[in-house]
Structure formats: C-alpha cells, structure tokens
Amino acid sequence: DDEVQVRQKVVKVDPQEEADFDRELRALMQESLDSRKLEVRARPTLNMMIPMNVFEGSANHHHGRGVEGDSGDETLDEEGGGVKKEVQVKVLVKRGNKQQTKQMFIPRDCSLVQSTKQKEAAELEE
C-alpha cells in the first residue's frame, strides 16, 4: 500500500567520465587477457564432462533460493498461455571437486540459449 510516484530525474552520465571509465575497463580486460596468454603453461586438461545426473531430470538437484522467481517475476506461467520470457537452465558449478547444478532463469533472448531454441525449433519442424 506504499505506492509512491517519484518524478524521476533523467540521469545524465558525464561523457568524459564514461569515456574514462571505458578506457580503464578495457585496459583491465586486455591486461587480464595478456597475463593469461603470457603464462607459459601447458594447455589445460579438460574436465568438462557433463555429469550424467544432469540428463536424468532435475528433481533432486540443489535449488537456489528464488528459483520460483522472487526476483524473476517476468516469468509467465505456461497455463497462462503467455509466451515465457525466460527459460530455465541448469548452471553447473564445482564445489571443490564435486559437481553441482543449480537452476536459474535466463531471458529467452539471451544469446546463450539461442542454440537450445534453435534445437527446439528444429524439433518442431520435424
């Protein structure tokens, strides 16, 4: 019951500040990249197998708080007939040597999920 309408002032970012910041950010990125490239080190061994349990449905996986969208309120429910704006993904993380998956919502228009969508589309066409 505490709806409050504050007249937003338009935030003007100082272009000089923006340019300075951008330069510093790019420098930091470049420096990070260079430092890795220069590290004389064997190519890493790959340890990227997707664990089997990920393929077996998701009932028992760790659920982070907020999966039901306490912040991802944009997700429309399927029964509602609306197009879902978000898709659910499993994020694979390592805790020490153990693998864990956590569920998250990613906006449908994120490039990351393009391949999944293409796949779905392909399946539909079949």
Next chain:
Amino acid sequence: EETGEDENFEYGKGDFTEHACRYCGVQNPACVVRCNVPSCRKWFCNSRGNTSGSHIVNHLVRAKHKEVCLHKDSPLGETILECYNCGCRNVFLLGFISAKTESVVVLLCREPCLSVNALKDMNWDLSQWCPLIDDRCFLQWLVKIPSEQEQLRARQISAQQINKVEELWKTNPDASFEDLEKPGVDDEPQPVALKYEDAYQYQNVFAPLVKLEADYDKMMKESQSKDNVTIRWDIGLNKKRIAYFVFPKEDNELRLVPGDELRLRYSGDAAHPAWQSVGHVIKLTAQEEVALELRASQGVPVDVNHGFSVDFVWKSTSFDRMQGAMKTFAVDETSVSGYIYHHLLGHEVEVQVVRNTLPRRFGAPGLPELNASQVFAVKSVLQKPISLIQGPPGTGKTVTSAAIVYHMAKQGQGQVLVCAPSNVAVDQLAEKISATGLKVVRLCAKSREAVSSPVEHLTLHYQVRHLDTSEKSELHKLQQLKDEQGELSSSDEKKYKALKRATEREISQSADVICCTCVGAGDPRLANFRFRQVLIDESTQATEPECLIPLVLGVKQVVLVGDHCQLGPVIMCKKAARAGLAQSLFERLVLLGVKPFRLQVQYRMHPSLSEFPSNSFYEGTLQNGVTINERQSSGIDFPWPVPNRPMFFYVQMGQEEISASGTSYLNRTEAANVEKIVTTFLRSGVVPSQIGVITPYEGQRAYIVNYMARNGALRQQLYKEIEVASVDSFQGREKDFIILSCVRSNEHQGIGFLNDPRRLNVALTRARYGIVVLGNPKVLSKQPLWNSLLTHYKEHECLVEGPLNNLKQSMVQFQKPKKIYN
C-alpha cells in the same frame, strides 16, 4: 549502579546489513556481490546509479580487483565465480557457455579454456560465449539490477564521489562516506540544503552539525563547575536525600532543567572524608534554588553546609539518538514510508491522498467545540500523509492536535505517537488527549521520573507502580523492598528488572497513544514499537534531526504542528547555527512548498493586543475569538492612557549597564519602573500569578527580581511570586498582564536579542488582558519592525512618558529605520 538508561543500546545499528552496497546502500541479496579480494571483501550492487558502469564493475575497475562472490541468498547461493574448467577467478575473463543439446550452462574463461579445440568436440557450444561483464554491468540475470524504488531510495553517488572514496580506501579500507565529508577543524561545516539527493547525503550534512552542537554543549556544560556552593539538606517523600542550592547562570549559558544530572562534591575536612555523589535535578524553585535528588543515600555529609562543588554531568543521549535516527533513515527502508522518504528529501512526488473514512464530526469528546479553521485543519490533515499546521498564539493548537490524534487513534492503524521537543508541551498534549477518553501513556526519561508532572497518573512509571493486579504483586513486593532498603540482592534485582520491563511493555502496548518528547521517542523501551501515525507539536522548536527521531519508527502519516513565526530551536554552537541547524523541518517543508493550514482565530489576547502581531506576522489573518468585553479587566484600576486599549509603550531614557558578571546587561531605571507598574497592578487587585515580567537579558532579570524584593512597596512575598523570565521561557504560555523590559539603550550598538522578529512576536503575544512595554524609542526605532511597532503605539496614543500616575503622550522623535532587516 544504574548509570544510564541506554546501557548496551546502540542507536541505529539494528538494521544495518553488512552486505549493503558500499556505494549506495542497496541491500537486496539478489542484487549484490562481494569483492573477493581478501583485503577488501566489500559488497557492491549491480545498479549503475548515476555512473556509466554498475557499482560492482566500478569498484573492480577503480580498485583493480578481479574476483567476486555471490550472496548466499542469491539464486546461485554463496558461489565464487570461477572457470568451470581451470578455476580462473578473473571476472574480466569469465563468460557462460551452454551445452549443445541440454539447458546446461557453465562459466568458462576466455583464455585459455575457451580456445581449447577439444571442447568443440564435446557437447559444448563455443560460438555463443556470453561474457559475465557486459555493457559495464554484470549479467543482469545472474546479479539482478535493484528495482527503481530501491535505486531511488539508495544513496545517489556520483563518479567523483566513487573516485574519492576508492582513493580513501587505499589508505583506510574501513572509511565511510561520512569520512569523505568530514570538515577539517577550521572549516565551516557544509550548510543545510533545501533538497537532498538521498538520506545519506542528508546524514552527511546533518551529522557534522549535530556533532558540533554536541561538542559545544559538552564543553559548555562541563565548564559550568561552581565552587563554594552552600547546601540546604532535605529528605524527599521517597526517603532520598535532596540537596538545595543556588546555581547562578549567565546569558547564553545553560538553563538547568529538571532531569539534568549534576555531581555534588565535598573535598573533605578533619571530621569528614572526601565525598561525592551524582543526582538528578527534580525541580527549580521560584527562589532560584535547584533541588537535587542524590543517588547515594549513605555517607552524605549532611552536617556540613558550606564548601561544596557542583559539576554538570554531560550526557550524549539526545545527540546519540539524533545520529541514530539519521542512520536508520538512511539504511532502513522500513523506517518511513516511501512517500514520506522522498517528500522529506525534497524530491518531487505525485500527490498522495490517504484513504480513510472521515468522521462525521471533527471535534472530539471532552474537548471544546472546534471553530471553522480548526475543523478544516483536522479534516485536511486526516487525508494527507504529510501536513503542517501553523498555530499562531492562542489559536488552540493543543485542542486541534488532540482532536487529530483522537480521530487517528479511531482509525485502527495501531498506536499513535505524539511528541514535542519540550516536556511541558508533551504534558499539555497528553492531558488534552486523555480528556477525549483515549488510553494515553506518557513516557518519561528515567532521569525525570522523580520530577513532578501535572499528568503523573498518565506516566508509564506511575502506571507500573500502580497497576493493580495479582500478578503484579511480586513486582510491588520487590519495589517496596527496594524503596525501603535502597537496593536489592542481585538475584532479586534481576527478577525486579525483568518484571518491570514486562509490565512496562504490557502497559505501553495496551495504550492508544504514546506521548513523549522527540528525544524520548528514541528510548530503548520503544525500540520494538512501530508507529504509522505521528504528530509532533511545537515542531518549529525542534531541529530536523530531533524531529526525525519519532519519524523513523515506521511513519506513514505525519502531522507537524508549530509556528515558524515564533521562536525556533535553540542552538548554542554558532557554527552549527550558521550552517542552518536552527532551521526546523517545518520551515524547510514550507520552503519546499508545503502550505501549512493556519489556525486563524485567537482566543488569548484583547483585540487591541492582537492587532499588531496579526498585521506584522500573519498578514492580517488573525481573527479575534474574544471580544473587548471578555477581556475587560473590570474592577482593576490601572492608568491605561486610552481606556479600552490596555497597552502602552513607556518611554525610558535610562542608561543600560553591563551586569556585574560582565556578560549581560541591565537597566536600573527600567527595573525601577517595572516595580512601580507591578505595584500598581497588585494594588488594583491583580494577583501575582496573573503577572509576567519578560526581559531578554539575564542581568536585567536578576536585577529586577532583586530590586522588587528589596524595594517593592508591598509585602515581599507578593513580588517573589511574580514570574520574571526570558522571552524564550515564556514561549507557549500566557499571562493576564505582561510587562516587557527591553533594557538596551545605547546609540551605537545593536539591540541584541530584540533584533529577532520572532522573539518580538512571542513577547507581544503572551498577554491576555494588557501589556506594558518599557524601552528607548530612539534606539529601538532604528530597527524597521520596532519602528512600526512604535508607530503603531504612537498612532493609538499609547506612546507615553512621565510618572505612572500622570502619563503624557511622548513627542520623542524616531530614527529612520535601516532599510533591510537581516
């Protein structure tokens, strides 16, 4: 020993979360990440605020830190972001990839893992590597952007401030924004503003001013030690030792008030060891004596009367509570409603109407009928989240306030909190509100529990002592034991305290209305209470931080009552006053365009007395609710120059002098004439309690008191009963007859205290039946407002000179007023 009421209570600490963004204060766990550099570990949010990059990205870039950790309550839980394959934690290298066929994603570093060809052969799609930091912001689906509301309520920080604070963190990792704003020793503090970006900026401006005032207050009070004090001993009804003594004061120095703490010391002699004890002032007698109730009852050298020393015991409580309230205002989103938050900071907010069913009649039981402007004020206030009521002298502020509180309490939104800066005003309100039949609890500071009050039966401590139920008999038994023995065994003391606290809570919770001073609203006994509706009377006499204390307990609807044409808050530190600490919240809201509802009918002054104040201070809007006949002092034979106009300006040409102390002024001829006027009143049948003598100078006040006692033509006792005091101490009160002695009379220096129009307004509006002003027109006429007052008196043939029994029109010439006042 129970030293303070606030042991183990940290103000404004309660709601501070460590994971709040160190730039802006946003604390939503889904929106913040922690910098994972061991020496840093600060939290930042993912909002851009007023900068091109988000706060966390800003920090990482400025500090050259590269690792972060998510919050435990975020969707992924407490997770250090790192490459799934190699464990690299540099966020500037990380990005997500997804599996080709499944909805599975992992974080992978750009170099080297992303460029390993072998991955392509596995199930991963490398073509869509999605960097963690995109457009100078963390991926929004991983670290949420705070909502617009959250951002509006946060500290509005600029890129320059970010650079400054990052610079400061390099040498002092715990530095805060307050440190950034700290003025140097000799700097003038940052002045108050009309609008503030956010509550942090507000705090940055006010906190140093409150600190300045606190330091000054401490220095002043601690330097007030007096030696060679003579004591008269007594025992109170509660069997405690009471010391009576005279504690002289000067202009601008502290006025002792009941509840103040003093330390009494005796350095010892052949027959007595050195001794000292702290006590509370419980009253100030008309004979200028202080009554101090001592905490210790053992070992008091009661057979000694001379050679004591008295020190002031300074307490920081009220200042701590102001600082605490400002902090709560900034960090606790629930402290005040969003609407009030933005309104107080001067942001442009769409008008909001409080939807409450309005009562059919706006008066309240037990109160006098309301007049039209009072009804209008009550009705309007009930429908607005923030409102101001301006109550010129005698217009029924208290009755109107009580009626508002009555209707608020009947709306069923929980308990109503009613405050005022002074105890006197709180007592008056509590009494009126209680008359409507509401259940009122008057919460007093612990140090004032021994101070007598006209509403004692409403006070919490009284109600605790007199609550009559069988469960309370245990408490009563312990209380009795404590009273008799002075102390309890430690287990009994524990039990006593717990029982007392529970009883206090129970009584407070069952009240409709809690009344306390503004500072009292920060009492730990109210720490867990929430008040959606708050009314503050005399709010124009409170500083902003003081006013904030009752507001940050969850307010959604606030009514500020006061009169910005009368005296404002007293600020002792000139630096703080210059910076604007003396401006009340009420005044700032008026400057922001909030139009106060003005009560327009005055019931105090004879219509002749209200004419000048109405025209000079209230644009002529003050109407008279009393007639000339109702203010006719029948049977009183007093030489008013114009019958039916009980007022005159008595021309005085006597010289002003510096008082004996060297810090104040007095004027002997004026004092002598005050005595003659007082005597004439008394002779004509006026009783002492009807008369008030107002003078702005302590030197003159003391001189008049002395002079009347020694030279008064009538019984000494009569003069002793007459109140002689400063303008300030008459604010909020009235007398039938007022005698105003202006004192200053020199051609070259200013007229000091009398220069403030608000002080003149207060001085002129205390009298109900008649007023006599004594002063030098030649000097006073230089000031434009005094010039118009003198002209007013002259035009009405009330500017007179000569002996009291033969007053004649004065032909004294006025000087041209200096053009601009201020």
